[in-house]
Amino acid sequence: MPTMSMVQALNSAMDVMLSRDPTVLIFGEDVGFYGGVFRVTEGLQKKHGDQRIFDAPIAEGGMLAAAVGMGAYGLRPIVEIQFADYIYPATDQLISEAARIRYRSAGEFAAPITVRAPCGGGIFGGQTHSQSVEAIFAHVCGLKTVMPSNPYDAKGLLISAVEDDDPVVFFEPKRLYNGPFDGHPDRPAVSWSGHKASEVPEGYYTVPLGQAAVVRPGSEVTVLAYGTMVHVALAAAEEASADAEVIDLRTLLPLDLDTIVASVKKTGRCVIAHEATRTCGYGAELAAQVQENCFYHLEAPIQRVTGFDTPYPHALEWAYFPGPQRVADGIRRALERQTP
Amino acid sequence: MPTMSMVQALNSAMDVMLSRDPTVLIFGEDVGFYGGVFRVTEGLQKKHGDQRIFDAPIAEGGMLAAAVGMGAYGLRPIVEIQFADYIYPATDQLISEAARIRYRSAGEFAAPITVRAPCGGGIFGGQTHSQSVEAIFAHVCGLKTVMPSNPYDAKGLLISAVEDDDPVVFFEPKRLYNGPFDGHPDRPAVSWSGHKASEVPEGYYTVPLGQAAVVRPGSEVTVLAYGTMVHVALAAAEEASADAEVIDLRTLLPLDLDTIVASVKKTGRCVIAHEATRTCGYGAELAAQVQENCFYHLEAPIQRVTGFDTPYPHALEWAYFPGPQRVADGIRRALERQTP
């Protein structure tokens, strides 16, 4: 089986769908001839032609509006937002239109749109190239929200998103594009080759939306993570030498609550890790649901390890990033018994 | 002391600030000659002139952008968004600019802007005139988020917001504009006159941001609410004939955590009520913080009683609205002991 980076896996997913389904088309800033600033659409215009994949004006809201109209016609557009930080101009079309159209038309019209956006930090992008905005969209009924953590899931989830008949916001942790990242910036960067999740079939397959994956079984404490933080959580589990069960959510909405509840009922302890700012971040929803469903099994407060409630700084990127040490501390706090 | 409706109290707050501070000006759709679709700015243009309060083009994003520029000059603009449902076109200027400018300029520039927006349902406004979007903005570092529940607070909080040197998103529960509402649509509508919070001083006073109010003391269970839901929670406490302590948060960010924690540590039980959709709603953050800070005092799972994760329907408004019965049920669930 070929090994692919996340960039290649995402590219392959779109290549497969362009080949399978003539209603699929792709547009976004610099995605056409150039192949995207992260090279995710490289070669696709050459292979499928500029009617299928083309550059868009720099207008995220306009792109979403066009996609909604195309969806009403019966196409399945994939829109690339160059950075998740630049999705805000598209919020009205995404929230007021794409997310609502099925409901308000009583099912007559739909918006089978996939919105791809690189998210997260770790590349010294500063406050406008590092944001994780998933919580805003997970709050919006009518949208589905996805964030893969490895090449295999990225391709399978993206194909599921494109085939889904509802709008999906698909966040791609840019720090994982070309290799896994365990949160140790001082260590040499590693590539995906060698990582087992880089074994990606050439052809069509799906990873269903709404299913989490237990990426590390354990019995002492449950760590909930997604995107880059999955790799950080795995490193932290080792460094805290804790028997931690690490769950990669993969899809934030719909959420795979059963897998989470089963794990926390088993471990009785829970740590939630994400890169986004804390207040009203997705971790708040996870904490709320875990305590609602596992209250009588919890032996310690659920710990949130997250980005701080500040913009993503440039020079102090690694002070901001919730790295393995902070996650390990969270695990230790979760493992403490009550201190009176 | 004069009695004022919430509309009159908000109007008075702006009148006071226009008179006190020449850097205060107001603009928005239909706010000038007409006085706003909810009449909140009625008479202000006649009194203060159209240089101080004027109509804006229908461009929420343009209004926010202009306000950011005015703030950089040294003015304190108050922008009215006609309905909170229409704030989405302004999200980029609000999140990427107003909320970030102080940080990214290392304190050289600021955005002392107040954004007023009527929110919430209860007037058969359907999905585009009923939304409660506070969680999106509470997630954004650099913004403050406020929602009053009565005339006295509305005036005092709005003056604090206008005087605040950071951007404040000020949500006004439209169902409370002309009278309190306990969530019983079948009962005759009542006006504010008679309600003690309708006694509002003519002149200048403030209610500080970041301070909650215990509006009903109790020892059995804590109910956290804001906006319209404060009145619903009070009714529900009666109907559940529970010794419930009802806390009106008033400001969502910064949050008055101390008041909340003190109450929950006392009662050991907590119900959170809001009108917004549940997933990633502000109740999630409250639940997360309550369990983080009161874990060893909690005797039952924290209950969230909220709007459902659907758009706000038109005909079925009252099935959607989290009324007293649903809140009372939440209180009862919170009071249950564990059933094995």
Added chain:
Amino acid sequence: MNDIPPTPTYPKTEPLHLHIPPHREMPGQRPDFSYFRLPPAGGFPRPAIDCPSVETHPLATALIRVLDDGDGRDAEAVGEWDPKLDPETLRRGLRAMMLTRAYDDRMHRAQRTGKTSFYMKCTGEEAIGVAQAMALRPDDMLFPTYRQQGLLIARGYPILDMTCQCYSNSHDPLKGRQLPVLYSSRAYSYYSLSGNLGTQLPQAVGWAMASAYKGDTRIAAGWIGEGATAEPDFHHALTFAAVYRAPVVLNVVNNQWAISSHQEVAGGDEATFAARAIGFGLACLRVDGNDFLAVYAATQWAADRARANHGATLIEHFTYRAGSHSTSDDPTRYRPEDEPRTWPLGDPVERLKGHLIHLGEWSEERHKQAEAELVDVVRETDREAQKYGTLDSGPHFSTKTMFEDVYKEMPPHLRRQRQELGV
């Protein structure tokens, strides 16, 4: 180091002054249309549909008019823009406009009597929806605003369904979910109306791009109010229509008012709305929106141009909102009571009626008859609709339907929430 440039001294200048567009004549004052120059009917050329867009740019400041019926002149159709419609078609148009008006009046009163929450009339603007629906093909896709109910009616959509939608009752095609007038009908190629202004215009462009991508022959048409042109969506619609040369007809309905704000708050004093097309190299037309024939002709021109792959046209329909914005406002609080009556471009129904009478194809008696008949039609329809319920007294769709259609399949969390509610 960098050398600081010498700071020259500058001449003292006058203080700046902020221009706020003054509110127009206030309630109690006399309406003033003296600024308004009415160009003659037939006064402007009709370019070839495949002309370069620049040839249309002079028309941005024109006002295309066909009915030569000003000041008592009898209602001749004149000039290059005369669409030369047969009397049958004209009568159909007149009837659709009259039905639209009768329906509006009925539903407006229904709201007043509490049968529903809200209503919006298009009184005085009927020619736009009706003539445009007739000039377009039945399967061309429409992305309207809430003030083009004439489109649906002229396409023959059952007013029973419209009434049931406004009552959010058990027969509401939209299951009681939407505010009254926010219709949707895939079968009639009428896109679901949004409560958010402007959003549908660039969606129309996207639909048109899809149609072109598929090698289809259907075009799209979108509408926006002059007030809403300030929204980003208008900019996006023009940009995408220009860049991808989308087969779409973009309509700005300039009815002078946006709730209480006159068109100058949207920039209407600085330039026409049709002129917005010039900076994007799009074709544009500016038309007397109360002249059925002119609206029909302009739409036909733009549709033919789009269908022939010559790209998009922006049409400004210059008209007047004769009624209130909606049932929620009282226009006499912000404009003179008699402003509607004194509007220089008259009433679209009266004008088409006058033309048909002039042609000997219609009469006052037939008009009165038709009026009476349509009032009956609407009353009967309303009666039937009320059998299926009204907003205030029901019946409505069942509570469990509230959780449907959020997604194609109901996800677990919504199923749990539905169970919470015990439905």
Added chain:
Amino acid sequence: MNDIPPTPTYPKTEPLHLHIPPHREMPGQRPDFSYFRLPPAGGFPRPAIDCPSVETHPLATALIRVLDDGDGRDAEAVGEWDPKLDPETLRRGLRAMMLTRAYDDRMHRAQRTGKTSFYMKCTGEEAIGVAQAMALRPDDMLFPTYRQQGLLIARGYPILDMTCQCYSNSHDPLKGRQLPVLYSSRAYSYYSLSGNLGTQLPQAVGWAMASAYKGDTRIAAGWIGEGATAEPDFHHALTFAAVYRAPVVLNVVNNQWAISSHQEVAGGDEATFAARAIGFGLACLRVDGNDFLAVYAATQWAADRARANHGATLIEHFTYRAGSHSTSDDPTRYRPEDEPRTWPLGDPVERLKGHLIHLGEWSEERHKQAEAELVDVVRETDREAQKYGTLDSGPHFSTKTMFEDVYKEMPPHLRRQRQELGV
């Protein structure tokens, strides 16, 4: 019931086709500027600064040029737009452009050697920032994009501070928070740069409205790239500038490229960007952005007009991005390698140099000297800056500063988070 209209039968039409702007000459191909007609210098009239905006609209398709230096002609300043600057001012302008270029080259290399994360040059566009800073008053408020570092340099902002910002070091005026080149300086009336495109343009209009509201005499100026004109902010800037007649100069820098997308993806093939002003009734000018004198003159005209309360002007600066978009891209992947060299409007530094030499006010020797001197200045400054740290090796601002300036006063939750981190 409503009577269904007869559905007429329609003539069959050709399938529609979606137009995708073709990518221009690809790497390896020969650049082709044959489409480009270079109008003569001095070829266009200079209207009075208080003229009605329509008088400027023909200039939307013009190209205002002063330096008559095409094909070997010697660099005469000709025509009504000649700002008639004294040699001292011209030399200051030349020096500021040369310093900008020297600084860009230095920082670009600093990024390559890992001293910082990112950099953006304005090579080929220096005339815009520099001439405009000189034509405006020092206290006029600037809302630039990341490609107008020339504004700061021409205003005498210390390049040491600029370098420290790019290094995010212990002397960075922005405390290491911002990406390199996103400068901010209240003292130099230079608004904090945003990483989000377009946002600053309508902010400039808001600032100008505030200045007018206060009866101030300072005006604002804002900049946007031609690619970013597709964003809503551009539309908002034009709308608000028109409605409130704000004293602001709005600049579109059309450098032909938006990363890898040519200006036609922003609609540049359909009309000029200056023409966008027409639909709003704003004044507009289109100027040779590589002609220092033309940029100066156009800016002066627009500034005088704004300061005299005659409203806003949209200026399109027609120029060319000679370098890469940023240190993150390689232009040879999407355009011919020699396209920059063959750009018909030449290099702004070379052209002003030629003019000064033609005037006998400058020489090749003095130019070489100045070049060498400025390289030294920049090297010395860089050395000093590195003493205060670089991004890769520090020192940086202390970790606790990360929590400051989110709000004026640090709220409790941020204090708790800071304590969590133990700082």
